[in-house]
Amino acid sequence: MSFSKEVIRIDAAKETDRIVGEMRRIVGRVLHKRGAVIGISGGIDSSICLALSVKAFGADKVFALAMPEADSNPESAVLARKLARHYGVRYIVENLTAALAGFQVYQRRDEAIKNVFPEFDATYKAKIVLPDDLLDKDTLNVYRLTIISPEGEEKTARIPLNEYLQIVAASNFKQRSRTNMLYYHAERLNYAVIGTGNKNEHEQGFFVKYGDGGADIKPIAHLFKTQVYQLAAQLDVPKEIQGRTPTTDTYSAECTQEEFFFRVPFEVGDAIWYGMEHNVPVAEVAAAMKMTTAQVEHVQKDIARKIRTSEYLKANPYHIATEQE
């Protein structure tokens, strides 16, 4: 079979049945839990995981939470509520702003931003992004900070090492606090926590270790993002969720996952990645994607680097081997 964008198509009905069967087996017989707790954001991944959970365990055995905080897009909680009603599951909102303020998350993050842009204050919005020129050049993933003034004026600068680390470390409290809250509800209900990461996020390391990376089962971690979308119709995900642009919903300025991490549209990155995994010659991929071989190689290198350099995120704590006598 020759390579085309279509190779990434899956049989949605068959794949849904397979995942649902595995979820029942793992949650019931391996984890010995009685249902599923899931954080929903109004995004496609958590919506699909919610729908899969309902299919696997029944709506009465699924407990959904929205966990907004000061920087969340208000639309996310609105969509999350609609989604919970749509699937008929129990749903609560746990607002994490006070807890995060208690950890001084906003203060710690803003302190680092102000080191880069002294004019930054609470009236500004901010985000961190990667360069958008991956197709043109094999650039390395060094983040830039963008601030947006109340008047809409944008400024972008490369972030020095210490400030970068502090911004990320402070922001990661958000994902870790959400995981704490998910496990609170999971433990009190004797349910399993469903992780909502897809293959792109899991394998390339787009998650917070012990934050959104922490879960009992990750039912879509083997699916490319474009394959997750393919399950949407099968699982009756509302159209308005299917049409949303994936964002981080972590930074105060709107920040798409493409500009924060993946650097190319999913339909491009996924097909190229599939080609890599199946040893399809670069020239064949390039022809199918209507791209140059250099562009395909830049994307392949970026994906390979991310997979390699995120191994530690996916690893359990390392142990020292016992000395052999």
Place this chain on the structure above:
Amino acid sequence: MADLKSTLRQYIIDNFLFGDTETKFADGDSFMDSGIVDSTGILDIITFLEGEFSIKVNDDEIVPDNLDSLNNLDAFINRKKAQLN
């Protein structure tokens, strides 16, 4: 005074290998492919270059050809210094 490549090698050993000289890497080995640095490490290298050699690394210069081996770093710094003169 140590030559440039030795200074760079010592920086890599001190900062990324905790002084472990048992880990061998050749002058042409990719830091990223050999698992010595990740993308945060690249930012660390940029910070070091800008502080130590008084050069400014531009965004469009953050590419493996400039930063991802001792040979590449050595050539890059020499090019940047030549531009300053």
